[in-house]
Amino acid sequence: MVDTEAAPVKSARKTAGTTAGTTARRGRPSQPAxxxxxxxxxxVGTGLAEAAGLLAWYDRHRRDLPxxxxxxxxxxxxxxxxxxxxxxxxxxxxxxxxxDRFLQRFPTVGDLARAPQEAVMQAWAGxxxxxxxxxxxxxxxxxxxxxxxxxxxxxxxxRALPGIGAYTAAAVGAIAFGIPAAAVDGNVERVxxxxxxxxxxxxxxxxxFHALAQALVPSARAGDFAQxxxxxxxxxxxxxxxxxxxxxWSAPCMARAAGTxxxxxRKAAKKEGTLRLGASFVAVRADGAVLLRTRPPEGLxxxxxxxxxxxxxxxxxxxxxxxxxxxxxxxxxxxxxxxHVFTHFPLELTVLRADVPRKTPAPTGMRWVxxxxxxxxxxxxxMRKVLVKARIEIRPV
DNA sequence: AACTCGTGGCC
DNA sequence: TGGCCAAGAGT
Numbered sequence: 001m002v003d004t005e006a007a008p009v010k011s012a013r014k015t016a017g018t019t020a021g022t023t024a025r026r027g028r029p030s031q032p033a034x035x036x037x038x039x040x041x042x043x044v045g046t047g048l049a050e051a052a053g054l055l056a057w058y059d060r061h062r063r064d065l066p067x068x069x070x071x072x073x074x075x076x077x078x079x080x081x082x083x084x085x086x087x088x089x090x091x092x093x094x095x096x097x098x099x100d101r102f103l104q105r106f107p108t109v110g111d112l113a114r115a116p117q118e119a120v121m122q123a124w125a126g127x128x129x130x131x132x133x134x135x136x137x138x139x140x141x142x143x144x145x146x147x148x149x150x151x152x153x154x155x156x157x158x159r160a161l162p163g164i165g166a167y168t169a170a171a172v173g174a175i176a177f178g179i180p181a182a183a184v185d186g187n188v189e190r191v192x193x194x195x196x197x198x199x200x201x202x203x204x205x206x207x208x209f210h211a212l213a214q215a216l217v218p219s220a221r222a223g224d225f226a227q228x229x230x231x232x233x234x235x236x237x238x239x240x241x242x243x244x245x246x247x248x249w250s251a252p253c254m255a256r257a258a259g260t261x262x263x264x265x266r267k268a269a270k271k272e273g274t275l276r277l278g279a280s281f282v283a284v285r286a287d288g289a290v291l292l293r294t295r296p297p298e299g300l301x302x303x304x305x306x307x308x309x310x311x312x313x314x315x316x317x318x319x320x321x322x323x324x325x326x327x328x329x330x331x332x333x334x335x336x337x338x339x340h341v342f343t344h345f346p347l348e349l350t351v352l353r354a355d356v357p358r359k360t361p362a363p364t365g366m367r368w369v370x371x372x373x374x375x376x377x378x379x380x381x382x383m384r385k386v387l388v389k390a391r392i393e394i395r396p397v
Numbered sequence: 398a399a400c401t402c403g404t405g406g407c408c
Numbered sequence: 409t410g411g412c413c414a415a416g417a418g419t
Contacts, residue, residue: 087415094405094414128403131418165417185415203398230415239413240408272411300402341410343402381404 049195049252051218051225057248058228063235065092066099068227075223077151077176078109084168084175085136089129092234098127110149113140121303121378126397130304130380134297135163153177166210175223182213183226187233193265194237197254201266237261273345277316280309280338280349280383281325282390286358288371290392291326300342305377307386308366312347321350326363329354338389340382347382353390 059071067083069075082102086095105123106112112120117137124133139161143151151172152158159169170181182188189202189209196212198205218225236247244256255261283291290307297303310317310324317324325331331352338349362368369377374387374394387394 084415089402089414089416090404091406091414126404128405129416131402132416135417163417167416171415183415186413187415227415234415302402341404343404344400 049216049249051216051221053248054228054232055218055221055224058224058231061231061235062227063092063231066096075176077172079103080176081109081139081151081164081168081172082136084171085132085139085163086127088132088168090127094127098124108149109140109143109151112137113144117303118378122376125304125378126381126384128381130302132163134303138162139164151176153179155179155181171226174217174226178222180217180219180222181226182210182217183229184210184213185230185233187230187237188213190239190265191229191233191237191249194242194255194261195249195253197258197260198264199266201268203268205265273342274314275346275348276312276314278310278312278347278349279317279321279324280307280351280386281331282307282351282353282386282392283326283329283360284353284355284390284392285360285368286355289368290371290374290387291362291366292369292377293326293366301380301382303378304380304383306380306383308363309349312349317350321352325352325354326366327356327360329356334389336389338382338385340385349382349386351386351389 062068062071065083067079083095083099086099086102102112102123105119106115115137117134120137121130121133124130124136127133142161143149147157153173153176155169155173158164158172159166164172167183167185170179171183171185173179173181174183184206189206192198192209192212193205198208200208213229216225216229232247232249236243240262242261244250244253244261247253247256250256253261255264281291285291292305293308295301295304295306308324308326310321321333322331331354334351334353338351340347340349371393374392379387379394381397384394384397
């Protein structure tokens with residue numbers, strides 16, 4: 001044991017600044033990668049975190065996932081990209097059925113590019129973060145138009161495509177093309193936070209995590225390394241009760257040594273959103289058709305289908321709820337409400353239902369959708385809840 | 398730099 | 409049951 005008093009990382013600048021002799025070659029303080037790794041290596045216990053150990057672990061414990069190439073196989077950039085977009089802030093379990101369905105409906109990036117956007121939105125319905133679907137479609141079209149239907153094997157060119165940010169560019173570059181780029185997602189941040197006992201809270205620590213990750217990326221097997229890093233976070237270095245005894249990096253892990261692994265990563269407190277109230281109107285025609293409309297293309301649930309209703313506000317529909325009804329009818333307020341929690345605010349909807357004559361025309365901007373056709377609509381989960389509340393039969397996503 | 402942007406599962 | 413969390417991006 002070299003030094004049991006090893007100081008945890010507080011910030012890139014501060015730590016780097018205390019290192020005599022590194023300043024001259026350090027360059028700007030925003031790029032302390034090598035400095036951090038070199039500085040910490042001798043101070044983190046009995047071992048040094050290195051790619052080889054993680055890759056060896058990965059060769060034995062890698063997860064078998066639908067979008068992942070078998071050992072020795074070459075990854076398909078289209079599959080890698082599609083899976084990475086779907087996996088943004090979304091669990092593997094949730095993605096699997098959508099990934100299979102997408103591949104079936106859109107076997108190639110060209111098929112996806114040629115498909116109507118409505119078809120893409122419908123296939124994405126239920127997966128959330130719908131700007132991803134719009135950007136997915138736009139990206140496919142750009143890959144066809146500007147890159148001849150092939151994803152560019154270049155981080156900057158990938159990064160320039162819609163829906164591809166720093167993480168996804170690195171992930172696709174590494175996994176599909178073997179580029180030694182650091183794909184830093186929530187898993188990697190958590191692993192690094194524990195490995196180096198990073199006291200700096202997220203999101204301020206993001207540049208530091210990127211630098212620490214880049215310093216670990218090997219020149220060979222960059223794709224396996226990226227996936228290994230994420231597998232480690234997803235299966236061993238989990239948010240709660242990490243399985244440190246099974247971890248290939250337990251020896252060099254500072255938080256493990258201190259017995260504080262579960263307390264990392266540090267995070268800045270986030271404020272909670274205020275409850276918003278609204279009303280949804282379920283008009284049911286005599287033949288079973290339901291009145292729907294399409295939300296504006298941008299913003300919350302952009303481009304998705306919805307039941308007509310009031311705006312969602314902290315005060316709710318002021319006074320007369322029926323002022324927001326799409327048409328005149330005998331509206332009945334259903335017992336209870338539909339509750340839904342978005343990332344930044346909770347929502348409570350009052351649901352009203354009315355049965356109307358078969359010949360009732362659809363108001364401007366709205367459409368009647370036959371009961372059997374509801375499955376083909378781009379209905380977000382919230383609106384499915386509303387339909388269920390109104391006792392409209394709809395197949396669960 | 399903070400906000401916006403879904404959803405379902407877990408403990 | 410409710411807060412936390414998941415292979416983030418765009419603005």
